[in-house]
Amino acid sequence: MNRIEHVVLMASYNQWMNRKLYKAAGTLSDAELLMDRKAFFGSILGTLNHLVLGDTVWLKRFALHPAGYAALAALNAVATPVDLTQLAFANVRELATRRAWLDQFILDWAHTVQAPDLDQRLHYRNMRGVAADKNFFSLLVHFFNHQTHHRGQATTLLSQAGLDVGTTDLLALID
Known part of the structure; x- marks a missing residue:
């Protein structure tokens, strides 16, 4: 598997796992979703919100890539989370609508990334406004790892609420 295939696999995994998480989360009441469960972002809803906001920030940064990804242009209409x-x-329900749109957006964009793009540097500013300059492929690895990390937390929170999201391993999507 080459690096582009890996990026597309991770985008597919992201979409597959989020569908499973949101299906489970959708069976809980708003009160259960907002309950402070002492997680990094408090509640299940807080954790899922963080993922959407984090993905939005990173995708807006990826739009700065010298490749000028036309597939990311729709993000201009989306506010940058502060x-x-x-x-x-x-x-x-509102979050699930944004998540589904974002996941398809990520997958569609992943199909436009070209191998030479991966070795370029991305210049961006972090959340504190500090300039950064990092290898693009490494940032993509971080992007997908961040999703997996917090989805793991959400899966645990859902499990503590008595729900089983089923198989969560990337292995399920590998030929």
């Missing part, structure tokens, strides 16, 4: 802990979506 706080990754905010509840930008007050309920799981």
Whole structure:
């Protein structure tokens, strides 16, 4: 598997896992989703919001890539989050709509990334406004790893609420 195939696999895994998480989360009441469970972002809804906000920030940064990804142009209409802990979506139904759109967006964009793009540097500013300059492929690895990390937390929170999201291993998508 080459690096481009890996990026597309991770985008597919992201979409597959989020569908499973949101299906489970959708069976809980708003109160259960907002309950402080002492996680990094408090609640299940807080954790899922963080993922959407974090993905949005990174995708807007990826839009700065010298390749000028036309597939990321639609992000111009989306506000850049200023706080990754905010509840930008007050309920799981609104959040699920954004998540589904974002996941398809990520997958569609992943199919446009070209191998030479991966070795370029990406210049961006972090959440504190500090300039950064990093290898693009390494940033993509971080992007997908961040998703997996917090989805693992969400899976645990859902499990503590009595729900089983089923298989979560990337292995399920590998030929």
